[in-house]
Structure formats: structure tokens, C-alpha cells
Amino acid sequence: MTVISVKNVTKIFGKNPNQVLDLVKKGMGKEQLLKETGHTLGLHNISLDIKKGEIFVIMGLSGSGKSTLIRHFNRLIDPTDGQILVDGKNVLSLSIKELEAFRRKKMSMVFQRFGLMPHRTVLQNVAYGLEIQGIPKLERHKIAEEWIEAVGLQGYGHQYPSQLSGGMQQRVGLARALATNADILLMDEAFSALDPLIRSQMQDQLVELQEKLQKTIIFITHDLDEALRIGDKIAILKDGVLSQIGTPAEILTNPADDYVSAFVRDVNRARVLTVDTVMKPPHYRITTDNMERALAEMHRKGHDYGYVIEDDEYRGVVTREDLAQEVAKPGKSPSLFDYADDSSTIVTGHTLEEALPVTLDCDHPVPVVNDEGQLEGVLHPEEVGSALSPEPTNQDDDNDTLPSRAVALEKKAS
Ligand SMILES: Nc1ncnc2c1ncn2[C@@H]1O[C@H](COP(=O)(O)OP(=O)(O)OP(=O)(O)O)[C@@H](O)[C@H]1O
Ligand SMILES: [Mg+2]
Structure with a gap:
């Protein structure tokens, strides 16, 4: 609104x-x-x-x-x-x-x-707005005291502005507002x-x-x-x-x-x-719990890894190589939902600084998961790199091609 x-x-x-x-x-x-x-x-x-x-x-x-x-x-x-x-x-x-x-x-x-x-105390200054709203003295002083405390000026209520430093006066102004x-x-x-x-x-x-x-x-x-x-x-x-x-x-x-x-x-x-501003949609989601089926699909579609989702909830990442080894073992294969590796994830809202160690440590794009445990996107190390570079890059522009880079560099040089 x-x-x-x-x-x-x-x-x-x-x-x-x-x-x-x-x-x-x-x-x-x-x-x-x-x-x-x-x-x-x-x-x-x-x-x-x-x-x-x-x-x-x-x-x-x-x-x-x-x-x-x-x-x-x-x-x-x-x-x-x-x-x-x-x-x-x-x-x-x-x-x-x-x-x-x-x-x-x-x-x-x-x-x-x-x-x-200047002729009013800190308390009277802070209470001023309430005074002109017609709020009774006792009540407005109580409210004013609370805000004085909130801005870290407890004990100064009875001093005059001239007795305070500039920073303290500014906090009085804030408390008053x-x-x-x-x-x-x-x-x-x-x-x-x-x-x-x-x-x-x-x-x-x-x-x-x-x-x-x-x-x-x-x-x-x-x-x-x-x-x-x-x-x-x-x-x-x-x-x-x-x-x-x-x-x-x-x-x-x-x-x-x-x-x-x-x-x-x-x-x-x-x-x-x-991370929200830099993440991209995950290239491939796996929604089956069945390892053989997942492996067959990865073969067919040519994916080396995928993000496993159970009922909208992120369960982890699997590589085709690991799946192939697991499936080759004798006996029944375990549940893919349980098997998927969920050790490296980043929660939405975190900064790139916080995400960077995980990104560098991970050999696939790091999954970004929201508070509800849903996969929102993935973080590619190269996207993180270019977001951190001071060159203007267009987020929506997937073809950040060499010519556009060159133009950006040229601009910088001139
Ligand atoms: N009352 C006024 N009479 C004449 N010119 C004014 C008046 N108030 C502002 N100006 C002019 O308008 C322009 C903008 O001033 P303003 O005070 O809005 O800037 P500001 O971005 O708040 O600057 P600062 O960061 O220094 O506070 C300035 O050129 C200033 O000289
Ligand atoms: Mg100004």
C-alpha cells in the first residue's frame, strides 16, 4: 500500500x-x-x-x-x-x-x-509530542522514560540538552519522534x-x-x-x-x-x-525416492547430479556416480530421500560473505533453502564471483557475454 x-x-x-x-x-x-x-x-x-x-x-x-x-x-x-x-x-x-x-x-x-x-529537560523534550496530543502528564512521562531508556539515555531525563553531547542530543530527538x-x-x-x-x-x-x-x-x-x-x-x-x-x-x-x-x-x-539476489533455479530436481529410477532418469537426461525433493521439501543432493555405486551393491537400495546428502545448504537471506565458504567447499552449486525447508534456488560459484565484482552486471541478463564485459571494462578505462 x-x-x-x-x-x-x-x-x-x-x-x-x-x-x-x-x-x-x-x-x-x-x-x-x-x-x-x-x-x-x-x-x-x-x-x-x-x-x-x-x-x-x-x-x-x-x-x-x-x-x-x-x-x-x-x-x-x-x-x-x-x-x-x-x-x-x-x-x-x-x-x-x-x-x-x-x-x-x-x-x-x-x-x-x-x-x-533548550529550556526543557530531556524528559520534557521527549514527552513534548505527547503533551501536544493531550496525553496526561504521568502517562506521557512514563512513555518518555521508556524511549529514553530505549535509546540508551537512562538517567539523563532531568538534564538539559546543552549538558549532552551531540550524539546524545540526536538520540533525544529520536526518542521524541x-x-x-x-x-x-x-x-x-x-x-x-x-x-x-x-x-x-x-x-x-x-x-x-x-x-x-x-x-x-x-x-x-x-x-x-x-x-x-x-x-x-x-x-x-x-x-x-x-x-x-x-x-x-x-x-x-x-x-x-x-x-x-x-x-x-x-x-x-x-x-x-x-544469496537470494544471486541464486539461479536448480537445473534438475529429483522427486522419486527410488534410486534405480532416479539413476535411470539421470542417465537418460544426461545429468551428473540432482537435487532431491520430497513433497516440496529439500532432502539433499546426489551425484550420478554415487548413485551408480549404491545401486550396484547387492540387496535392496536404500531410500533416496534418506541417502541424499544435505550437509551443504544455505538459508535464504544470508549474505554472500556468509555463503562464500560453503560455496567454495562444494563441488556442485550450493542449494539455497528457505525457512520452510523448500529449495528456492542454487548458488553457482561463478555467479557469486561476478556479483562480487564491481562491474555493473545485469541480473536478468543471462548472456553476460564477452562483448558486454569488454564494453564495461572499456568504460572503466576511459
Ligand atoms: N530555504 C532555502 N532557501 C534557498 N535555498 C535553499 C533553501 N533550502 C535549501 N536550499 C537549496 O536547495 C538545495 C538542496 O538543499 P538541501 O538542504 O535539500 O540539501 P541536502 O541534500 O539536504 O544537503 P545536506 O546533505 O548538506 O543536508 C541546495 O542547493 C540549497 O542551497
Ligand atoms: Mg539536509
Whole structure:
């Protein structure tokens, strides 16, 4: 379900945005617009949809328009052109009263520069959103205390923001946003002032929270590793223009342009890509429990190995050679379901880094099995290799032929 829909939004800052809108519509870029008209292009014709329960990350260099974009969502900024729909409702059509309620209940924001009230204690800051929702003091303080603890600031409730470090203030801002229990969280560089350890703890906490509460989270960051770690979707902005929207795997394996490629070049792909994105359908499934029959079929079809499936459940892999030896032994052959070797499998959702040792250790493509024990696909070592190489490769393109490789290399060299 789409929660936020941005439709052809353009934002121009300056004296007469509407007068220069036509120039922008005709394609004038940010630099030229500033030079010729003195107007700053904040966003240019942005369209995107954000789904319920998603962590939607917005990335881009400083000045690319990230803050400008999310400030449109709760109408801190009005677009020069285009529309923003939240739950299907055009935010521009909200009355002042509706807008107030909307900001109070529907969305809460963690600002880039904390936005704490200096004359209020940490506890009062965190409880603020609840106070304006009219929640009684005792109750709102109880809720605020819980969130203060959740962000690791227990004991600081009665201090003032100025007594805290930048990272601690940022956590107060986060606790305040979470305490309001809004469906949508707008987080503008919410973790950037945190040191690495607490930052990665907060990232985990956010993902956990989102899974539990199914909030929709719009998260701005400069840090690609952070984006890849927490994002379900990532949008990359450059000079107010959307370069690409995609899942972390899509961004990594199919960067849309040189700007995105430059972003993803140094990423540790093995830690980000999961086996699901690289696996291929198994070439051959065996569904009989009868060894002789399986062996005959392998002979007939010319397969050297196959994946044994019993009632939709993966039982293991067998090679033709082993089967032939087993069948040649005197007496009745054992059950193929029991005989199949299930020692090397990878569970879906694991990263290539986790899968790599198994892949290297296995002399057939490694089966990828889901939590229900069903075979979802297999992992070929050469596919893993090419997914880990920084060259853009097209996942859906099976003929990753030499010419396309050569072009990719040529591009890199030039
Ligand atoms: N109130 C404003 N008045 C004039 N120009 C503005 C205003 N707000 C933003 N801009 C311009 O819009 C562009 C986008 O700014 P924005 O703050 O959205 O960038 P950002 O991607 O959030 O950058 P950062 O990572 O540094 O926070 C910049 O060129 C900026 O100068
Ligand atoms: Mg910003």
C-alpha cells in the first residue's frame, strides 16, 4: 500500500520561482539556473512512491535536495510544482487545523540539527509530542522514560540538552519522534552525529522497531553503508534530480549512471548482497525416492547430479556416480530421500560473505533453502564471483557475454 506518493514535484528557491519554472521544465540544470536567474533548483520533477512498512532511504551528496524532499512530506515546504499525496490525500489541500493534527499524529520528524528545546529537560523534550496530543502528564512521562531508556539515555531525563553531547542530543530527538507513535517517521541524518558503535546499534534497533511496529520510515543519510544496511528501497538524488530508485541489490548490481556507480564502487558487496539476489533455479530436481529410477532418469537426461525433493521439501543432493555405486551393491537400495546428502545448504537471506565458504567447499552449486525447508534456488560459484565484482552486471541478463564485459571494462578505462 502506498503511503506517500510524490508526483512530479519541482521546488525552486528564490524570488520568483514560478517565473523560472518554465526554464526548469525545459531542462535547465541547477548550475545554469543559478547563474542566469539567481534561483536555486532544489528538486526537479521528482516522482516516487513510498509503501507502508518500508524503510525508504534518500541518499545524495550535500545540497542534492534530500532535506528539501522530505520537508515536502509534512509541508514544511510547499512545492513550486507537482503534488504530494499522503494516504491518498493531497497535503496541499489540508486546512491549517488538519495540518496540525497531521503533524501531531501522522508523521514525526527527527531533524538534521536535533531541534530540541533548550529550556526543557530531556524528559520534557521527549514527552513534548505527547503533551501536544493531550496525553496526561504521568502517562506521557512514563512513555518518555521508556524511549529514553530505549535509546540508551537512562538517567539523563532531568538534564538539559546543552549538558549532552551531540550524539546524545540526536538520540533525544529520536526518542521524541518515536514516543509520538506516529505511523510515519521522517529521519533527516538522524544517526550522523553518533559514533560508530552506538550508530550501528541504533540502526539495528530501527530495523527491529520497524519490523515490530510496521512504521513507514523515510531516512536520509550520506552514508551508503548505512543506506544499504537498513533500506528496503534507496533513492539517490543528484543536484535535485532523481538518479535512481531501487533495492540495495538493484543499486549495487545495476547502478543507473556514473554518479551511482561512484557511490557504490567501494562497497563491500559480499556483506550487502544476499544469496537470494544471486541464486539461479536448480537445473534438475529429483522427486522419486527410488534410486534405480532416479539413476535411470539421470542417465537418460544426461545429468551428473540432482537435487532431491520430497513433497516440496529439500532432502539433499546426489551425484550420478554415487548413485551408480549404491545401486550396484547387492540387496535392496536404500531410500533416496534418506541417502541424499544435505550437509551443504544455505538459508535464504544470508549474505554472500556468509555463503562464500560453503560455496567454495562444494563441488556442485550450493542449494539455497528457505525457512520452510523448500529449495528456492542454487548458488553457482561463478555467479557469486561476478556479483562480487564491481562491474555493473545485469541480473536478468543471462548472456553476460564477452562483448558486454569488454564494453564495461572499456568504460572503466576511459
Ligand atoms: N530555504 C532555502 N532557501 C534557498 N535555498 C535553499 C533553501 N533550502 C535549501 N536550499 C537549496 O536547495 C538545495 C538542496 O538543499 P538541501 O538542504 O535539500 O540539501 P541536502 O541534500 O539536504 O544537503 P545536506 O546533505 O548538506 O543536508 C541546495 O542547493 C540549497 O542551497
Ligand atoms: Mg539536509
